Amino acid sequence: MTVPAPAGPAPAEPALTEPAVTVIGCDGGALPPGAAAALAGAALVVGARRHLDAVRLDGPAPGNARVAELTRLDEALSEIGSAGGPAVVLASGDPGFFGIVRALRARGIRPLVLPAVSSVALAFARLGLDWDDAIVLSAHGRDPGPVTAAALAHPKAAILTAPGEPAAELAAALLAGGRRVYAAERLGTPGEKVAEVTGLGAVLADPNVLVALDPAAAGGARPGGATGATGAAGDAGPGWVAGHRGAPAGWALPEEAFEYRDAMITKAEVRALVLARLGPGLGRTVWDIGAGSGSVAVECARFGASVYAVEADPAQCERIRRNAAAHGVGGSVRVVAGTAPAALAGLPAPDALFAGGGSGEVLAAALETGRPDRAVAALASVDRVRAVTELLAARGYRAEGVQLQAARLAPLPGGSLRLAGANPVFVISGERGPA
Ligand SMILES: C[S@@+](CC[C@H](N)C(=O)[O-])C[C@H]1O[C@@H](n2cnc3c(N)ncnc32)[C@H](O)[C@@H]1O
Secondary structure (H helix, E strand, O other): OOOOOOOOOOOOOOOOEOOOEEEEEEOOOOOOOOHHHHHHOOOEEEEOHHHHHHHHHHOOOOOOOEEEEOOOHHHHHHHHHOOOOOEEEEEEOOOOOOOHHHHHHHOOEOOEEEOOOOHHHHHHHHHOOOOOOOEEEEOOOOOHHHHHHHHHOOOEEEEEOOOOOOHHHHHHHHHHOOOEEEEEEOOOOOOOEEEEEOOOOOOOOOOEEEEEEOOOOHHHHOOOOOOOOOOOOOOOOOOOOOOOOOOOOOOOOOHHHOOOOOOOOOOHHHHHHHHHHHOOOOOOEEEEEOOOOOHHHHHHHHOOOEEEEEEOOHHHHHHHHHHHHHOOOOOOEEEEEOOOOHHHOOOOOOOEEEEOOOOHHHHHHHHHHHOOOEEEEEEOOHHHHHHHHHHHHHOOOEEEEEEEOOEEEEEOHHHOEEEEEOOOEEEEEEEOOOO
């Protein structure tokens, strides 16, 4: 069953009815208090096959209730809407956590929820790990790229994988990103298995939860080992906020934080504005076209974005890989070796793109191919400013531009300071409003 979170701002909730629907969580243990009475009085019981079976086997049989197997969420919701009496929905774990409660409320139903233990809580319990510092992600019905990048941006992550979709591929991407990966399969059933995923091509039984740990985090964040600090500089430490750790401890990093050649790097002051206009973050996909040293790509990945760094020069491609690895985001920056726009074909659509160089034709083609909500270009040549601004406006972007000329403080003999001016750069950006 897929219960995707609604994209964008939460829609206004419809008026809610009083509970005529009880949602019972199932975790393989005894049903929660109140479940038996709800089942006995139900006109309709809806649930996935495994939950219906579990109720029949070790719980009270639903009196004269009509029983409907839940295979498609929309059909189940329609059944519930026309139940003609009290309905019971059987769902896994805590139904209010990445579960059916959101979909019911979106239909104007305020259910009575009798939760069991979430599969995520069970997975961490089986591993003997604390998890209030973990980010929890759902891979249901979405591109695995941003899910992987978000997991790799955190030292401790749990992923609800979608049945029938390749959890093993997600696990492989997490392994490639340097994580220690555990799969918790079929929790609470006789077929339960919780084990480390050690190689590519693992075969994982549905349903399963993946847990990805950064071995470099303090204490090694491994089952049986001490866990504590999350490993990010400037982090306020564990035990006070669950889930996402927010922005990295610093950004617009100095050029020395990267390997680059011939001054071919977006300078820190310019990068600060570029990052602000791109808006990288968890769940976002960014194309960095003509990525050069990869400083923008790496910084976007440090915010949790899934990044495609497109670069024609093989030596620069290697440099991007080294820079990404040095900043611990090697699994979130995919280097696409090739010349844009041809190299863009087949890449997952971006939310934002950055063009650090290249011609207007490349930018035009990239906008056409990727259709991002945000586009940013950094230009050294004043000649190109007008064409790029007009291009963005013609494609429906609210375009704006600024010339940035930073002058850094530099020492003079005798303890004085001078201003060392950097070359001016134009940052042209565009944002598309809602359609
Ligand atoms: C729609 S989510 C529902 C999560 C649920 N509300 C909870 O708290 O566990 C479904 C996903 O939960 C995970 N899941 C549910 N039951 C599980 C089980 N018995 N063992 C392992 N993972 C399970 C799987 O990742 C599955 O694809």
